[in-house]
Amino acid sequence: xxxxxxxxxxxxxxxxxxxxxxxxxxxxxxxxxxxxxxxxxxxxxxxxxxxxxxxxxxxxxxxxxxxxxxxxxxxxxxxxxxxxxxxxxxxxxxxxxxxxxxxxxxxxxxxxxxxx
Numbered sequence: 001x002x003x004x005x006x007x008x009x010x011x012x013x014x015x016x017x018x019x020x021x022x023x024x025x026x027x028x029x030x031x032x033x034x035x036x037x038x039x040x041x042x043x044x045x046x047x048x049x050x051x052x053x054x055x056x057x058x059x060x061x062x063x064x065x066x067x068x069x070x071x072x073x074x075x076x077x078x079x080x081x082x083x084x085x086x087x088x089x090x091x092x093x094x095x096x097x098x099x100x101x102x103x104x105x106x107x108x109x110x111x112x113x114x115x116x
Contacts, residue, residue, distance in 0.1 A: 002026040002105045004096050009110030012086055016114070020081040022096030022107055029077040030054075033100035036070065036081045038092035038112075046092070050100035051079060059100070064090075086114045 008020040020036070035050040049070040050059045058070050069082040079096055091114050097103035 002098070004098070004105060004107030006094065006096055006107045006110040009094060009112045011113045011115065013116050014087060014114055016086050017082070017084045018086065018112060020083065020094055020096075020110060020112070022079045022081075024077045024079070024096075024098075027098070027105075030074040032098045034072060034079045035097045035100050035103060036079075036094060037097055037103065037106075038090075038094045039109075040089075040092040045095075048094070049081065052100070083112070086112075088114045090114050 003025045005023045006020060008018060012018050031053055033050055033052050036048040037045050038048050039045045048061055048064055049068060051070045051072050055072045060068060067085045072079040093109040093111050095109045096107045098105045
């Protein structure tokens with residue numbers, strides 16, 4: 001059974017930082033590109049970032065470029081999203097997902113709230 005479990009969300013002030021993690025199991029993690037997708041209240045899903053299977057190629061939405069970093073540790077079956085200089089508009093539920101151009105499996109999400 002494929003499982004993706006996100007953690008690391010929370011409440012942070014504007015300008016602050018958070019690091020999200022996503023632990024994967026049930027599939028050969030190192031064979032898959034992985035992504036982060038977010039969904040703000042009342043809005044549809046928004047792709048945030050992707051990393052290729054080897055971890056050497058990354059992609060970011062314009063809205064987070066220069067502020068967020070994606071990485072992965074294939075030995076730990078985990079991907080990360082380092083979020084810096086957070087803005088209120090980054091408030092959303094953040095999901096990790098398998099794939100990049102099209103998402104397959106999704107985790108349950110972790111809430112990130114940016115507010116003073």
